[in-house]
Amino acid sequence: MFSLKNKKAIITGGGSGIGKAISLLFAKQGAEVHVLELSQESAQSTVDKITADGGKVFAHACNVANQQEVIAAFEKIGNIDILVNNAGIAHVGKVETTAEADFDRVMNVNVKGVYNCLHASIPQFRKSGGGVILNLASIACWVGIPDRFAYSTGKGAVMAMTLSVAKDYLNENIRCNSISPARVHTPFVDGFISKNYPGNEAEIFEKLSKSQPIGRMGQPDEVAALALFLCSDESSFITGSDYPIDGGFIKLNN
Template identity: 65%
Template sequence: MKFNLANKTAIVTGGGSGIGKAISKTLAAQGAHVHILELKPTAAEDAVKEIESEGGHATVHTCDVSESDAVTQTLEAIGKRGTIDILVNNAGIAHIGKVEDTTPEDMDRIYKVNVKGVYNCMHATVPHMKKKGGVILNMASIAGSVGINDRFAYSMSKGAALSMMYSVAKDYLQYNIRCNSISPARIHTPFVEGYLQNNFPDNRDEKFEELSKTQPIGRMGMPQEVADLVLYLCSDEASFITGTDFPIDGGFIRLNGN
């Protein structure tokens, strides 16, 4: 079976909802035991129930990825059970605003989760992976590669996720640790639906169509499409790929005049 992850242990941060949930379910469906790290575990517990009902294996860990001690303790507990084969740094938060609208508190909040959270998880995972190799995948964004209006702090954080990927890929080649990243454009997640309902309750459909058309392909991506790319990059079929960012953007970067 292609993309077989049987007997592999995967960690997915923010794996209880949206893109993270799709990733967790997809990796579990291919045989991985998925460990979901979430700050608030309620959603993740629902994801685990779905995974187990389909014959998969998953475990929830309440963990704030921005807290280094919490991440280290959680990863140590997982590592004691065996190898850590896959880390997907998916947890992240958003922020809308230009540099003059972004407060120091905003910057600190974004940095703690989107930058330090990725660092914390990589820092705690690499020592385990050095033993037998593994795969690390960072969730970046098109905002880390091209200019996006009103996304100053968010773009900063995703640029950091991208550059951390390059560094880790280079530094750990000899340990058979592959490191890549994915850069989605706008994906139709519960977050997007919440944004539309909260800000455009009277013209939700019109705004949805407007946002969809910002991708040259004419629609938003779906979480499962991102999850399928994650599956490939985390599988042995992608063993020749490291140090690379993969846009999944409906043509946004190359076909939008950027």
């Protein structure tokens, strides 16, 4: 079950965190993985790991916010079976404390970046006779997250794009779903804590962990496992759906 043998997958932001975990698992399951990162160096640890394990992987330097770079990368890769829109950035701030430049930066990556990849992917999916798209949304689509105005706005757009694409390409055998994680323990989280709470890292990590009712953060591998299911043939009856993976945050956080 869950084999991706003979499948070609593009994973944006596949050089670290959740994207890296998805890239490693997809390669392990037999996919030819194409990692899109801002630079070749950013993708190198993922490439090295997959290569060492005998998998097939290629890295492409590409700024997802730049449509011409995205189109060029997708045309170079050619026909695909899977697209995982994972690349994204975070921002802390309420609407009144969010500067225009910061809002634009988040929208360019988290919204326009997803649009650019969706736009470039459809011709390549047609060459394969269909395929599956998975977008990384967030629990911020479902609940109010304090001080995350721009980030929540962007992820809400990602969920709406998921529904739109799923509806528009039903007849072309292209499925589109999304995943909405709660807080996942990635290098970004560690960096955020050390930058903003120097000297109180352990206390803040514990506090953030317990914000999930299950009592801990998620792990990238857990998100990757859900991504694998949704991108495999075993989920062929699923499209236009969002899957929270949140330790009970949405339903149980009373």
